[in-house]
Amino acid sequence: MGALEKSENGVDLAKSSAERRARRRSASVYDGLLHAAQSKAFGGLSPITQGLALLDWGLHLANAPFRRAELGVEAARGAAGMFDAARGLTVVEPRPDDHRFQDPAWNLPPFSFYKQAFLSVEQWWADATQGPAGVDAEDQRVVAFHMRQALDMLSPSNFWWLNPEVLAALRDTGGANLLHGAANYLSDLRAALGVDSGQGEFVVGRNLAITPGSVVYRNELIELIQYTPTTPEVAREPVLIVPAWIMKYYILDLRPDNSLIRYLVDRGHTVFAISWRNPGAELRGLTLDDYRSKGVMAALDLVGDICPGEKVQAAGYCLGGTLLAIAAAAMGRDGDGRLASVTLFCAQTDFTEAGELQLFITADQLAFLDDVMRAQGFLDSSQMAGAFQLLRSNDLFWSRLIKSYLLGKRDHSNDMMAWNADATRMPANMHSEYLHRLFQRNELAEGRFTAQGRPIALNDIRCPLFVLGTEADHIAPWRSVHKLHVLTDCELTFVLTSGGHNAGVVSPPGHPHRHYAIRRRTPGDPFLGPADWLAQAEQRDGSWWPAWIDWLNAHSVGKTAPPGIGSERHRAIEPAPGRYVLQK
Numbered sequence: 001m002g003a004l005e006k007s008e009n010g011v012d013l014a015k016s017s018a019e020r021r022a023r024r025r026s027a028s029v030y031d032g033l034l035h036a037a038q039s040k041a042f043g044g045l046s047p048i049t050q051g052l053a054l055l056d057w058g059l060h061l062a063n064a065p066f067r068r069a070e071l072g073v074e075a076a077r078g079a080a081g082m083f084d085a086a087r088g089l090t091v092v093e094p095r096p097d098d099h100r101f102q103d104p105a106w107n108l109p110p111f112s113f114y115k116q117a118f119l120s121v122e123q124w125w126a127d128a129t130q131g132p133a134g135v136d137a138e139d140q141r142v143v144a145f146h147m148r149q150a151l152d153m154l155s156p157s158n159f160w161w162l163n164p165e166v167l168a169a170l171r172d173t174g175g176a177n178l179l180h181g182a183a184n185y186l187s188d189l190r191a192a193l194g195v196d197s198g199q200g201e202f203v204v205g206r207n208l209a210i211t212p213g214s215v216v217y218r219n220e221l222i223e224l225i226q227y228t229p230t231t232p233e234v235a236r237e238p239v240l241i242v243p244a245w246i247m248k249y250y251i252l253d254l255r256p257d258n259s260l261i262r263y264l265v266d267r268g269h270t271v272f273a274i275s276w277r278n279p280g281a282e283l284r285g286l287t288l289d290d291y292r293s294k295g296v297m298a299a300l301d302l303v304g305d306i307c308p309g310e311k312v313q314a315a316g317y318c319l320g321g322t323l324l325a326i327a328a329a330a331m332g333r334d335g336d337g338r339l340a341s342v343t344l345f346c347a348q349t350d351f352t353e354a355g356e357l358q359l360f361i362t363a364d365q366l367a368f369l370d371d372v373m374r375a376q377g378f379l380d381s382s383q384m385a386g387a388f389q390l391l392r393s394n395d396l397f398w399s400r401l402i403k404s405y406l407l408g409k410r411d412h413s414n415d416m417m418a419w420n421a422d423a424t425r426m427p428a429n430m431h432s433e434y435l436h437r438l439f440q441r442n443e444l445a446e447g448r449f450t451a452q453g454r455p456i457a458l459n460d461i462r463c464p465l466f467v468l469g470t471e472a473d474h475i476a477p478w479r480s481v482h483k484l485h486v487l488t489d490c491e492l493t494f495v496l497t498s499g500g501h502n503a504g505v506v507s508p509p510g511h512p513h514r515h516y517a518i519r520r521r522t523p524g525d526p527f528l529g530p531a532d533w534l535a536q537a538e539q540r541d542g543s544w545w546p547a548w549i550d551w552l553n554a555h556s557v558g559k560t561a562p563p564g565i566g567s568e569r570h571r572a573i574e575p576a577p578g579r580y581v582l583q584k
Contacts, residue, residue: 031371046368053142057135064132071128078120085116092119099399100157105164114156122151138362145359158398166406173408180408188404202418205577209250211262213576215275216566217302221286221294223275223578224302227261229562231268235553236560237313237340238270240303242296244318245276248422248581251502252317254415258508260545267549270307270563274299274320276424278583281377284428288323288437289451291430296327300338306567311340313552317505318476319434321347325458325484326444330451332460341555343466343548345505346476349458350445350483351438355474361439369435373428380425416502445487458487465492466551468544470504479530485521492521493551494533497544509543516544 061068081091088109094101101115129144156162160170160178169177202208213227241261243249252273253261264271274295279286296314303312316324321344328342348354354361360369373379403409411417443449447457465488469478478496485492497504497516507514517537521528528536540547566572 053139056139177408181405209577214572215578233559235556241273242316242320244320279427284377315343317345329456353480355477378425472500
């Protein structure tokens with residue numbers, strides 16, 4: 001009776017419940033540590049996601065005998081075609097974007113046979129992983145993706161005894177190419193282990209990020225840089241640049257001849273740029289709304305203090321553009337009219353067509369990633385880089401391995417490569433929120449995303465928009481960026497430029513082989529889908545930078561004398577580029 005009474009008055013039950021919760025928390029911690037270890041072994045990917053996708057596809061294929069028979073017929077036809085390939089006939093051609101077999105020697109026997117046999121197998125597997133009916137669409141994409149990765153490893157171009165370029169180098173150099181390749185490998189290994197202390201040819205503050213300016217504000221998350229004017233008059237509206245925190249801001253301030261920031265300053269604009277802190281585990285609790293309030297909104301307050309009474313032309317890049325769109329929508333909701341215009345570079349606001357990055361946004365994959373970040377406090381740059389390399393393994397991994405280790409050649413270092421190697425981290429809480437709320441649930445496009453605890457709608461953005469997409473963007477596909485046409489009804493100028501996510505943005509005048517399309521949508525115009533937009537847009541040669549300057553000037557109310565650096569309340573702290581950009 002005594003034990004029962006204790007149960008009835010809740011004393012023992014409460015204690016038991018607390019103990020169970022403590023055990024669950026403890027188990028969760030240890031599971032997180034296990035998943036963090038698995039992340040290193042599986043390149044940041046959840047083995048459960050991959051296994052379930054393969055099981056889904058395999059079981060459906062096992063239950064589709066006629067589909068299997070069809071694939072068997074196609075395999076027999078492919079095998080028969082190899083007799084023609086052995087006679088020197090072309091049976092299968094590489095895709096236009098496949099650069100592995102560009103050397104003319106691949107068209108000569110026996111290398112032409114190796115190439116066509118591989119391409120035939122690759123073509124068969126691409127067909128085999130499409131269907132059968134009933135396979136979950138996400139699982140089908142995962143299986144097709146990973147089969148493509150597996151086949152990429154087996155390409156004849158990756159083996160020195162099957163690659164005519166490597167065999168020619170062996171003949172011409174007497175094997176010195178492999179010695180050079182071994183030296184390149186050891187150099188890369190030293191760099192990966194942190195043994196190589198050399199700074200390299202390009203150094204931030206010495207020949208990168210050298211546009212003159214001053215840090216005029218610093219908080220736990222950002223430094224705000226104000227750039228020194230170079231013209232006697234400037235546009236009344238200062239430009240505030242919001243870069244992505246997944247990259248360091250100086251992608252827009254590389255060298256003087258390709259710095260978008262210097263280009264703006266030299267053409268009469270007062271420019272401010274946010275430099276994000278490179279977070280460690282101590283900032284694990286930061287939220288996406290913290291990035292809005294302590295980042296964009298804090299910067300706007302400072303710009304308003306230095307340029308009182310003037311509206312701001314804000315520009316956001318990649319995740320910084322998504323965050324700027326969130327901030328602009330919240331400002332529209334709250335009647336905050338400080339923005340004269342908003343520019344978005346390669347920034348998604350609707351994530352339903354986010355390209356192959358969606359392969360990493362399944363529920364299981366996100367749960368796995370949450371455990372990894374919870375254990376670490378952040379997502380490490382190497383874990384993000386692995387995902388991006390997988391998306392373009394031929395260009396970003398295998399081709400570089402062949403060139404560096406088998407041919408013994410090195411790409412000449414350049415500013416973009418140096419910037420790309422200067423990686424950042426993502427705080428755990430914010431990044432989890434970003435992936436779940438934006439990528440997985442698409443809350444921003446559907447009007448369910450909240451700022452300061454209240455929902456926002458992109459349709460509340462009332463200022464003019466300049467939106468840039470790039471043709472070869474595998475991170476923010478331009479058709480996804482184009483969807484802002486559906487989500488807003490304000491004036492919107494959309495530009496589609498040649499190049500990819502980075503090279504398409506860093507595209508100064510004089511850069512060869514550049515072109516872009518441009519079209520302005522005024523309020524009340526009918527919607528044009530991507531294909532119709534492209535058919536009706538004006539086609540232009542050259543860089544899009546001058547068109548953006550013209551657009552900024554068209555949305556300015558006039559000129560004024562340049563403001564001073566800083567203000568009475570916020571004096572210059574130190575010269576640009578500041579401290580946060582130097583954090584490793």
